[in-house]
Amino acid sequence: MSNGRNKIAIVLHARHPTLPIYDKEEFEGLAKAAGYTIIKWYSQNLKKINSKYLIGVGKLEEIVQNQSGDFEGHRDDFATRIEKRREEDFVYLFLNRLKPNQIRNLSAVLKTKVIDRDLLILEIFEAHATTREANIQIKLARLFLESTRKQKELSDKLVTERQGRDFMGKGYGAFEAYRRSFKEQRKNLVNELEVIRKQRDLRRNARRDVYNVSIVGYTNAGKTTLLNTMKGAELDTKDSPFTTVSSVTRNLTVNGEELTISDSVGFVYDIPHEIIEAFLSTLEEVAFADCIILTLDISDALEEIFQKLQTTFQVLVKIGAYNIPVVYFMNKVDKLDTETFTRKQAQLLEIIPEDSVMFFGSALEEETAEQLCQKLYEIKNSLTPSTRVLSQESLSAMVERIKVLL
């Protein structure tokens, strides 16, 4: 992560009707989790997207002109960076997702490292990975992200060369060599993951007769806290995104009956598909669950709750986790006053299907954990008749329904 060094970031942000709308506060949380201190923001409402830099040339010139001034107060550090070429200590973070050529062009003009949202998320994952599987998955995600970028760069070069009539020149060799090396690296990582997956399959088969519960939801919703309280465990929890990047499964006994409960990586809005792809073997575990606890932070603004719910539904569809009973766990109730709680509860009841199990509570409190365990026992033994099983179609339909509300 920050390796004890002070990592300084200036954030650039482009808005345009065709671009996804990212939450500023959430991005600050991501930057902080990766160890950056943000010292300035530049935002621009674009009339037209600049394919070369995403932001407009005028804005970019302004940023370049302000560069040394912006790093004022960090000037000594900045000078040292130039001297020692410790480029990673001063960066421009882009709130948006950038295309490979845009990162390249921006870095060239700014003479400073440029990190977009996807690469930032990957940095946090890297900092939090503790298991071999997570480490391999992150390597794979980085390989996917960087290779798309690198291959585009090399193929652009190739086009330029071809225009110069150097048909099978140096560029072609470099492109082919990179493609081969990418395939080789991907094969090695996928093979390593396959070995781990087989071990996991064995473990899963061994507990086939045990009822498996998966806790899922947006990052920072309180998933690990819930598992900790249910199990008396002490897994890392933090008010920060992506604290958990590996799966953890624990055994639990409720009314004398065994079940397992798993916690895993959280979701985020517009999650890069490369990360989903790389983490598929971890995420698809959810698809094998007998029951899902979909955790939401009820202290978020209602619009945010809807947004996060939508993201969660989208990921569940992507990883094939449907036709499974769902319990909606509305967490962090302790952060709300009675009036706000009542209002939000009513609004949530409007969006969540009527015959769903909704549970309001606080993952920090024993009482919530106990009641939730009882609820799981009832669902397991079909004592709760109204446990909504969501099909792929109904999940997708809810994604669309929420779109109208946002």
Ligand SMILES: Nc1nc2c(ncn2[C@@H]2O[C@H](COP(=O)(O)OP(=O)(O)OP(=O)(O)O)[C@@H](O)[C@H]2O)c(=O)[nH]1
């Ligand atoms: N007030 C309050 N805080 C809570 C509650 N549940 C969790 N938190 C806090 O919310 C923050 C996030 O909790 P985690 O359990 O790490 O969340 P997570 O969903 O596992 O997050 P990631 O692993 O980062 O995706 C921590 O600071 C928790 O202490 C709750 O019921 N009430």
Ligand SMILES: [Mg+2]
């Ligand atoms: Mg967690």
